[in-house]
Amino acid sequence: GESVGLHLPTLSVQEGDNSIINCAYSNSASDYFIWYKQESGKGPQFIIDIRSNMDKRQGQRVTVLLNKTVKHLSLQIAATQPGDSAVYFCAEKRNSGYSTLTFGKGTMLLVSP
Amino acid sequence: KAGVTQTPRYLIKTRGQQVTLSCSPISGHRSVSWYQQTPGQGLQFLFEYFSETQRNKGNFPGRFSGRQFSNSRSEMNVSTLELGDSALYLCASSLGGANTEAFFGQGTRLTVV
Numbered sequence: 001g002e003s004v005g006l007h008l009p010t011l012s013v014q015e016g017d018n019s020i021i022n023c024a025y026s027n028s029a030s031d032y033f034i035w036y037k038q039e040s041g042k043g044p045q046f047i048i049d050i051r052s053n054m055d056k057r058q059g060q061r062v063t064v065l066l067n068k069t070v071k072h073l074s075l076q077i078a079a080t081q082p083g084d085s086a087v088y089f090c091a092e093k094r095n096s097g098y099s100t101l102t103f104g105k106g107t108m109l110l111v112s113p
Numbered sequence: 114k115a116g117v118t119q120t121p122r123y124l125i126k127t128r129g130q131q132v133t134l135s136c137s138p139i140s141g142h143r144s145v146s147w148y149q150q151t152p153g154q155g156l157q158f159l160f161e162y163f164s165e166t167q168r169n170k171g172n173f174p175g176r177f178s179g180r181q182f183s184n185s186r187s188e189m190n191v192s193t194l195e196l197g198d199s200a201l202y203l204c205a206s207s208l209g210g211a212n213t214e215a216f217f218g219q220g221t222r223l224t225v226v
Binding site: 034036041042043044045046049089091098099100101102103104105106 | 117144146148155156157158161163168169171203205207209213214215216217218219220
């Protein structure tokens with residue numbers, strides 16, 4: 001498959017563990033944050049989003065936490081599965097009406113059976 | 114419903130040539146954004162089109178251009194190709210309003226030799 005990043009931070013976990021992927025953002029004007037998952041050979045796939053007026057949002061097996069004080073975003077994946085292996089990107093957007101996303105560098109998650 | 118379709122999937126061009134990439138958004142989506150993905154720089158925003166108008170542009174040279182047609186399909190063009198233009202070019206479509214989800218295509222892998 002295609003490599004989407006040769007020098008990404010890597011998180012290696014065992015199947016069934018909980019995973020936490022972190023992201024620091026820089027723009028305090030951003031008011032919408034999104035996590036994307038990118039598998040080899042595919043485009044980024046939406047996982048979960050959160051607005052800046054929230055500090056936590058839960059989805060199916062995933063939770064996003066937002067700490068605006070330190071400009072930090074995290075993605076928690078419960079009971080990680082081998083199919084979760086991918087590169088994870090955080091992205092931020094300003095509420096300007098534009099659809100422009102600013103992406104972080106990405107973290108590679110490797111899940112061992 | 115059909116997802117975002119990008120053509121071609123793979124391209125090999127020589128330096129100095131030009132290239133045109135195509136993106137068909139999800140039906141009903143009026144916003145199309147283009148991103149360049151490289152191992153070194155990650156995902157970087159190129160430009161966004163909404164209702165046939167470019168409404169935002171990233172920090173790329175004028176060799177990179179695009180357009181959107183009345184059916185929302187979009188093309189991007191790169192002229193006078195350089196080796197550093199080798200990348201995965203991703204298209205994302207959305208409804209176009211603030212805080213709306215962006216859906217990505219699988220990308221076009223461009224290799225410049």
